[in-house]
Amino acid sequence: xxEPKIGVFVCHCGINIGGVxxxxxxxxYAKTLPNVAxxxxxxxxxxxxxxSSIRDSIKKNGLNRVVVASCTPRTHEPLFRATCxxxxxxxxLFEMANIREQCSWVHSHExxxxxxxxxxxxxxxxxxxxxxxxxxxxxxxxxxxAMVIGGGISGLTTAVSLANQxxxxxxxxxxxxxxxxxxxxxxxxxxxxxxxxILDPLIRTATSNENIQIYTSAALKDVSGYVGNFKVALTKxxxxxxxxxxTIVLASGALNYEPPKGSFQxxxxxxxxxxxxxxxxxxxxxxxxxxxxxxxQCVGARxxxxxxxxxxxMSKSFAARLLSKILGAKKEEGWPYCSxxxxxxxxxxxxxxxxxxPKAHVDVLFSDxxxxxxxxxxxxxxxxxxxxxxxxxxxxxxxxxxxPGKKVRVTAYDTLAGxxxxxxxxxxxxSTPLCPSKEDVMLARMLKVPLGPDGFFMEAxxxxxxxxxxxxxxxxxxxxxxxxxxPESIISAQAAAARASILMGNxxxxxxxxxxxxxxxxxxxxxxxxxxxxxGAHKIESGKSKTIAALCRGCGVCAxxxxxxxxxxxxxxxxxxxxxxxxxxxx
Amino acid sequence: xNEAESATSTENAEKALGAGFDPRILVxxxxxxxYAGADLAGTSRLQYPPNARIIRTMCSGRIExxxxxxxxxxxADGVIVTGCHPGxxxxxxxxxxxxxRFNFLKTALKQLGVEEDRVxxxxxxxxxxxKFSLLIKDMIDKVRELGPNPFKST
Numbered sequence: 001x002x003e004p005k006i007g008v009f010v011c012h013c014g015i016n017i018g019g020v021x022x023x024x025x026x027x028x029y030a031k032t033l034p035n036v037a038x039x040x041x042x043x044x045x046x047x048x049x050x051x052s053s054i055r056d057s058i059k060k061n062g063l064n065r066v067v068v069a070s071c072t073p074r075t076h077e078p079l080f081r082a083t084c085x086x087x088x089x090x091x092x093l094f095e096m097a098n099i100r101e102q103c104s105w106v107h108s109h110e111x112x113x114x115x116x117x118x119x120x121x122x123x124x125x126x127x128x129x130x131x132x133x134x135x136x137x138x139x140x141x142x143x144x145x146a147m148v149i150g151g152g153i154s155g156l157t158t159a160v161s162l163a164n165q166x167x168x169x170x171x172x173x174x175x176x177x178x179x180x181x182x183x184x185x186x187x188x189x190x191x192x193x194x195x196x197x198i199l200d201p202l203i204r205t206a207t208s209n210e211n212i213q214i215y216t217s218a219a220l221k222d223v224s225g226y227v228g229n230f231k232v233a234l235t236k237x238x239x240x241x242x243x244x245x246x247t248i249v250l251a252s253g254a255l256n257y258e259p260p261k262g263s264f265q266x267x268x269x270x271x272x273x274x275x276x277x278x279x280x281x282x283x284x285x286x287x288x289x290x291x292x293x294x295x296x297q298c299v300g301a302r303x304x305x306x307x308x309x310x311x312x313x314m315s316k317s318f319a320a321r322l323l324s325k326i327l328g329a330k331k332e333e334g335w336p337y338c339s340x341x342x343x344x345x346x347x348x349x350x351x352x353x354x355x356x357x358p359k360a361h362v363d364v365l366f367s368d369x370x371x372x373x374x375x376x377x378x379x380x381x382x383x384x385x386x387x388x389x390x391x392x393x394x395x396x397x398x399x400x401x402x403x404p405g406k407k408v409r410v411t412a413y414d415t416l417a418g419x420x421x422x423x424x425x426x427x428x429x430x431s432t433p434l435c436p437s438k439e440d441v442m443l444a445r446m447l448k449v450p451l452g453p454d455g456f457f458m459e460a461x462x463x464x465x466x467x468x469x470x471x472x473x474x475x476x477x478x479x480x481x482x483x484x485x486x487p488e489s490i491i492s493a494q495a496a497a498a499r500a501s502i503l504m505g506n507x508x509x510x511x512x513x514x515x516x517x518x519x520x521x522x523x524x525x526x527x528x529x530x531x532x533x534x535x536g537a538h539k540i541e542s543g544k545s546k547t548i549a550a551l552c553r554g555c556g557v558c559a560x561x562x563x564x565x566x567x568x569x570x571x572x573x574x575x576x577x578x579x580x581x582x583x584x585x586x587x
Numbered sequence: 588x589n590e591a592e593s594a595t596s597t598e599n600a601e602k603a604l605g606a607g608f609d610p611r612i613l614v615x616x617x618x619x620x621x622y623a624g625a626d627l628a629g630t631s632r633l634q635y636p637p638n639a640r641i642i643r644t645m646c647s648g649r650i651e652x653x654x655x656x657x658x659x660x661x662x663a664d665g666v667i668v669t670g671c672h673p674g675x676x677x678x679x680x681x682x683x684x685x686x687x688r689f690n691f692l693k694t695a696l697k698q699l700g701v702e703e704d705r706v707x708x709x710x711x712x713x714x715x716x717x718k719f720s721l722l723i724k725d726m727i728d729k730v731r732e733l734g735p736n737p738f739k740s741t
């Protein structure tokens with residue numbers, strides 16, 4: 001092995017790291033570490049200035065290993081690896097030290113300790129870098145077909161977009177009908193057009209597109225494989241279907257939260273309904289001219305516990321907790337986040353009632369009203385139609401009771417007037433949030449993708465990779481990853497389609513070189529690796545284990561269990577890991 | 588316990604209670620769940636004491652008992668192995684192997700006379716930033732009670 005010459009680049013990340021960690025001190029420290037030929041600090045290592053500094057330094061200082069101490073490799077490793085490759089350095093000779101997410105951001109007030117920790121983390125990365133080896137990446141074929149899970153507005157948009165680019169799309173819908181939650185909305189804001197006006201043409205386009213195969217009343221049974229080569233088993237009615245797809249787009253949508261029985265007298269008085277039920281009443285003409293309609297905002301939203309963890313719960317799985325929360329939501333008080341569409345939705349239905357029956361009174365009880373971007377005009381329009389907005393306090397929830405003449409009496413504290421006010425209503429409408437469903441938990445398990453703290457699918461990065469899943473080849477569209485209105489759902493659906501098409505358009509994909517390597521001199525052919533490998537990547541042939549690199553996903557279970565220590569994991573070898581362990585304690 | 592031993596253990600206890608003892612905790616994380624959980628603690632700015640150092644592998648199933656033993660021998664006061672929750676493993680069942688090996692490790696440590704609480708296995712999902720920070724805090728408290736690792740090779 002050539003003598004390692006390691007370059008260390010320590011990022012200030014503006015004040016994100018530099019405001020806590022003494023970066024110049026870390027740089028000076030890095031210079032004292034063995035095999036470090038160059039160390040420097042950068043304001044932003046990921047900026048063009050920082051990247052060109054890495055490229056120049058590789059050439060000028062003859063670096064053959066690069067360590068960047070900055071943020072998490074989960075977002076920035078690909079960028080720095082590509083930079084190394086630009087300068088002619090194999091990308092597996094790059095190592096990252098996480099001194100932001102796992103240091104400066106979690107030790108914001110302990111400048112000295114954070115600096116000491118950053119030095120340790122850099123020392124560990126340098127120790128590992130010393131043992132890094134160049135690797136060749138195996139290439140795999142990417143199937144040019146996609147599976148879209150969910151036939152709502154997002155799933156349909158993704159499917160049409162992918163099909164128009166020439167990819168084969170399998171669209172899976174659990175209901176008998178396409179359209180999802182959008183179908184249940186009568187009119188949509190802010191244009192107040194019928195939802196069918198946008199949904200029906202989209203469904204027509206999708207069903208008539210020969211690249212789209214639609215499976216309604218379908219249930220996913222199993223998903224295995226990996227990016228480019230997913231194997232899917234599903235049932236359509238009683239028929240079993242097997243699919244091979246290159247990418248998966250999750251557009252499974254969200255539920256409209258239903259309050260538990262008795263909360264705001266929901267389920268007790270039939271004059272108390274949710275906004276979604278009001279939509280259906282309006283669409284079916286079931287609502288007769290009311291004297292007064294009262295809407296209550298934030299029912300089951302921005303309330304309830306934010307995830308907290310008791311140490312006694314440590315062993316309980318996140319999925320199990322989430323599932324019990326979803327199933328138990330009937331008893332509980334709701335969801336902690338703002339669903340962001342309910343304000344506009346309530347205003348939309350208020351305007352609809354006012355336009356149908358100008359004499360009807362419509363009052364909206366709110367604790368905070370958030371009508372972002374152009375929706376402020378929508379709010380003004382409602383006010384011009386004399387919809388009354390009355391602020392109540394969450395701590396003094398309105399009291400709801402039956403009143404004579406098939407009315408409902410709502411008593412609420414009006415904070416502007418400073419008095420308790422009574423409303424005699426024909427209908428009370430509860431604005432409830434979008435929430436995750438129990439199917440989400442099942443899907444997350446099947447696809448091995450994480451759910452976020454809110455229970456929605458979690459994106460790989462909230463800012464940098466908003467429609468990517470953490471697992472390669474799986475993308476998120478629409479409300480599956482959080483509340484969205486229709487335009488936002490369509491934007492994310494098109495983004496997901498674009499992201500998936502990049503993979504499929506390239507036809508071939510280089511996969512990570514993190515595969516197992518068997519030393520035949522040490523192997524005794526015991527077959528333990530063959531037994532343990534979940535991918536069938538090890539085969540015993542003439543008394544020795546042989547690795548099929550294309551099948552190996554790089555978990556390293558075989559290497560850890562090999563009784564003869566004959567298996568080396570590329571890029572995660574014993575020596576590389578132990579070098580980090582040793583460096584952690586060495587001062 | 589003879590007088591000399593008793594003196595050492597009192598000394599250890601004093602050292603442990605004294606301000607001088609800052610436990611060093613090593614955390615093995617898997618790339619897909621627990622490392623992401625640790626990142627989420629960061630993006631959520633959840634503060635925890637700066638005693639832990641993280642080593643990332645692709646899967647908790649990569650972690651060998653020898654890695655943990657090496658860490659203890661090198662002087663780590665506590666070691667945590669973390670991975671995806673059962674059923675959530677990115678590699679189907681790597682975390683089950685990790686658990687199996689971890690149980691074996693615990694038995695081995697018992698025979699060596701190492702306190703059980705110096706090592707710990709925990710499942711952290713990518714969405715559990717708060718759980719990660721709580722885990723680190725709790726581990727530091729536990730190890731602080733145990734005092735410095737007496738098995739450090741000199």
